[in-house]
Amino acid sequence: MPLPAALFRPVRAGNAFEETVERLVQAVRLGVVPPGERLPAERELATRLGVSRVTLREAIRSLRDAGYVESRRGRYGGTFVNASLPVARPGRPVEAAGLLDALTLRAVLETGAAECAAGRALGPAERRNLRARLAECSAASLEDYRRKDSRLHLAIAEATGSASLTAALADVRMRVNELLDRIPLLPPNLAHSNDQHELVVGRILDGDPDGARRAVSEHLAGTAALLRGFLS
Template identity: 35%
Template sequence: MNRDKPGIRRAVFTPVDTLARVDAVVRRLGDAIDLGLLADGEQLPGETELAAQLGVSTVTLREALMSLRQQGLVTTRRGRGGGSFVTVPDGPAEDRLRARLSDWSTEELRDLSDHWAAVSGAAARLAAQRTEPEDLEPLNRSLEELTRAEDTAARSRIYGRFHVELAAAAQSARLTRAEVTLQTEVGALMRLVLGEDEYLGDVLDRHRAVISAVHDGEENRARDLAEQCVRTSMTRLIELRLGSAHGARGPRPKEDLHGERAPSRNRLGDGS
């Protein structure tokens, strides 16, 4: 995803649109730091500019920066050359991400799943209509990189980049921007569910199937596969949020790579 750094930065600093604006700013910037969209030591825009970019008051922004400082994600320096700087803590990122996941309600996660699945599904359907074989090169390259990725940070970045590149293949600027914005919200949390090699194999199979459907121009199948890829990952994240007995390592939803799914109590929206 760092291939389009200016576009990513614009998405990171777009206005937040929730009533809990302090929490929204903390979540937005914290996830961007954990996902590597904001680099260690990078200086954030000045308070007035950053507040305007995020669509919040300077008071709200200062409260958010205070919370980020308490989490060790931001350092503020005074005087000449001062400002707020990104600080990536030495401690395990998974611990921070689990704490951040607990700030999401299951209803918010399900709503996010619906939104993300809709965007990725629409992107895949349009990509199947509009792409030429050479347009799929970025997707194939990301698939190969994901195959080789060993740490969860790299896996989550490539996973998110795949979905952004899928939207780009749809030749839709709005869908691409929507995917980038979604990655600033949930991309870092994907580290919590991409640690298992077994599950990574499942993800690779799904991505490979999406590429195949797009290549063959199978619009509906491409849409269904892309939606299911997102929903399966979000189901695992919700299971982890709920702290179920199985957690993120629980049984997979019973589905195949064509998007068909048998009835299951783990299905999103059915109270799982």
């Protein structure tokens, strides 16, 4: 099966799982691999996407759990696109311009907030709050993850000392959460996000503004990849 080069180009190393999911979901939703058809072999996909077969299998497992594909055993087995694909959860249709607007605003606010927080001399209470919110997010169940994740990101904004920035970030987080609620929770992504949260908070507590900004940018890019994949 010929694969479009633009869709199956190598993914970036920093968010390999999330971008692999994005590419596969796009291939399914755009009909590159039609319903009932088999995905290319793992070896070919992994090579084209530039990821390990472990990462590819995690991505395929997530799509299977979300109802996009099914695995069949036997001589003619493999991973097949389901005849009926999941529909978006009830709500207004997601327009490409609106999605881009929300992701752009979030990126500007959250990277700036992390950079600002890392550049301040944080007091003991602020440092304890960041560590506590990080621990809560890391230990959160699937059902409670969105709320704990939001609370951690707001705690970073609060660490800037700017009430206006915190309010603006809360507003954009509401917009992003409405989008996130329309896509499945993927455990590999949550584990990756928790690792990235550790890095972000560590950079802030170490007083590393540039490092904090880069860490948040990488973190947000993974979420953006999933939203684009499932909603675009």
